Amino acid sequence: MKGSRALACALLLPALAPLLLFTVYPALQSLWLSFHEMAPFSRDTVSVGWENYRLLWSSPEYWHCVRVSCLFTLYTVIPSLALSLGLALALDSNPWFQGFFRTVFLLPVSISSAMAAMLWLFLYNPTAGYLNFTLERLGVSGPNWLGDPRWALVAVAIATVWKELGFNIIFFLAGLSGVPQELHEAATLDGAGWWSRLRHVTLPILSPTIFFTTVVSIVNSFQSFGQIHILTGGGPAGETDTLVYNLYRDAFVHFRAGYASAQAVILFLIIFAATAIQFRIARSKAHYG
């Protein structure tokens, strides 16, 4: 049905105007700034060409941040996906207290990452924290979670998984509700047990959801900020210094706007690439929709 173009424009404008002004324009400004350097404490800029990108490329610290971000992604995305898929499957096949269990798993989603981090700060406390106390009672001597360079990133990852788990569960529950009951029944009649039904019916149909969730999780983990800021501040010994955290420090602590902007552009490109792949694959799997 054809509608008037004027009406379409009028409908788009209220959403488009603020996004253009407060998201697109700053993003373009960052792109521009990434080719410039700003003198500290003034607003004068000097064009420096690709210098900021060259600096980043040859900076061992930046490559360290790339490594930390990749490790952080590994530590959060894989456990979070495996756990949430397992829990969603259990939730889906468990009619007892379903609402209760679901609420419990989704609850941390509603809390800000800053608040969640505060909570974990206390749980991780080496003396009064309940985590190490419990481990000790189990006969394990817990590490100094946030102070030990070997454990800090893992500790941040655990807190992140705790908070993000519910979000993935929602998507998997949504995906599972799209698996037609008849397929399960047909597979059961064919003599398929629980495991082979999972492998040959549920997972293939769920594969677009799994893929979608993976990409969203990767994007989120590359953007994680609040929990790192509160739990470790990038330390100890830079072991939790991710790309976003480094960007934040260069922009707001060291006031190197151009250098930080170049990092923002690179971050955007990484996230854009992940999303573009997701869209391409989602389209090719459209027949599942």
Added chain:
Amino acid sequence: MAGVELSKIRKTFGGTTVLHELSLSIRSGEFVALVGGSGCGKSTLLRLVAGLDEPTAGEIKIGGRVVNGVGAKDRGVAMVFQNYALYPHMSVRENMSFALRLAGLPAVEVAARTAEAARMLRLDEHLDKKPGQLSGGQKQRVAMGRAMMRRPEVFLFDEPLSNLDAQLRVQMRAEISRLHRRLKSTVIYVTHDQVEAMTLADRIAVLRDGRIEQVGAPLDVYHDPQTKFVASFIGTPSMNFIQAAGLAGVNSPKDAVDVGIRPERIQLNSAPGLIRLGSGSVSLVETLGATALVHVALKDRELVIATPAGGAPALDSAAEAWTEPSALFFFDARGARVS
């Protein structure tokens, strides 16, 4: 009531032409069925009349008024959709009265008309249910009720029965027929099911590739098909075709390439004055009750023959096929009828 006049309608989507210079005139109060295979343009034509799309070229008149550019709601038409298109969050009553409420009719009038339509369609006890709580046939009746409420000049039906099971389809067919006799409204009815078209319509228009192949009363189209396509499309089981060259003892017209014979006009026994169509063995017998469909495999093709069930030959037995000369339809290489 009003007639509908379509002249030289053309419709293109992107680069493809869906309707070619199509003209059709429908009298006031007439029931016209548009039939054809999928993609022939019948639904597009209906949407043009409804005002849901505008033709690329040509003129549409409803009740003598040119309606090109007139909005759907101002054309005095109502439409029944294939998937019913009932508003899921509204009750049956709200669904049926939505248009009248929008038009600002007094509540008393709206209530009276709703009650009348509900009584006519036997929906009285379902008025407060939501569409999700209704059966397929009930939804279908609500969709018709919604269309009736506005007392339209022209009713448009887009494959209204195709989502129903066979038994319900027969019932609803009767219902639509009854309603048409009672309301005496103009109806344009799109279907791919030629049985629906034959049983309901005053006239049938057979469409193919965006052109009208033939328009006429159902029996005229059946007995006097103008093209091979119409001959094969109208009638169940559909017409048999054999090559004219292979037929002995017949004066085929000069250009004839194919010969068509309806299954019910073929006999398995010889009699004086009959023409022999060929012989072969019985490959399949489908018993429908009173009649049986006998498939006889000839050398290069299969004939379907409708015979009384009692006289059907056994499977794999030898059979000969005969028919009267008057039962033969001749078609030229382009599929046009020749005689």
Added chain:
Amino acid sequence: MDRGKRGRAVAACVLFLPAVLQLFPLFYLLCMSFKIGGEVMSYPPTVLPKSLNLANYRSALHSAPLWRFLLNSLFVSFAITFLQVFTAILAAFALARFDFPGKTAVFGLFIATMLVPGEVTIIPNYFTLARFGWIDSFAGLIIPWSASGFGVFLLYQFFRSVPKELEEAAALDGASRLRFLFQILVPLSLPAITAFAVYAFISAWNQYLWPLVVVQSTSMQTAQIGLGMFRSQNESMSWGVIMAATSMLIAPTVVLFVFAQKQFVRGLTMSGLKG
């Protein structure tokens, strides 16, 4: 039948331990908020408080204008939610149901805004708002967040799944396009709209960096910033009081989520995000 029961029992057991682990930090927080004085830092640490003492809540409310922070946050979050839902409904309708040149580009633009890291926009937006004179005002807290690319995308997905015959039937019934949107499409899409509204509210409530930059006066603080301020001003204050304040500030989103989570899941399920 027997096997089915066993399967369900297994599933329930599988769920039990993770549920306890998932719930424990929040339960712990709640318990802490009732502990007084040295009880918080006692060794060995305990979980349950000695008594349900509300003293921490009282001193939290006394030592900072928490009510004011809460009201600010509620107002800002509701305003942002309303605006985001409203603008997303209109834009998603235009994208899903209209033909106009450049539609793909506009759609791509909405998607692209979801990918811009939030930290990037803070500084340029600060200068923009300074030009408008919106620093330290509700407008400054609300207007920059009045549209959401995610919301447009989510509702677009949902609107597209509503059969187009419904709109055609409505057109024949005499409904204008806007009437179709508000009387038919929106009521039909309530699960998705609710899901997005919950998401928008929680995101708005939990904003941290932006209010930190925009707000200057104490009376404009939102709950999240207020809590941070509260913490730094009261270094000596007991953890119990901080936890009590935190509990109060978490409560609105948690309560909202508990009541809305069913709709939330259903909305996402029906938005074409399923497998």
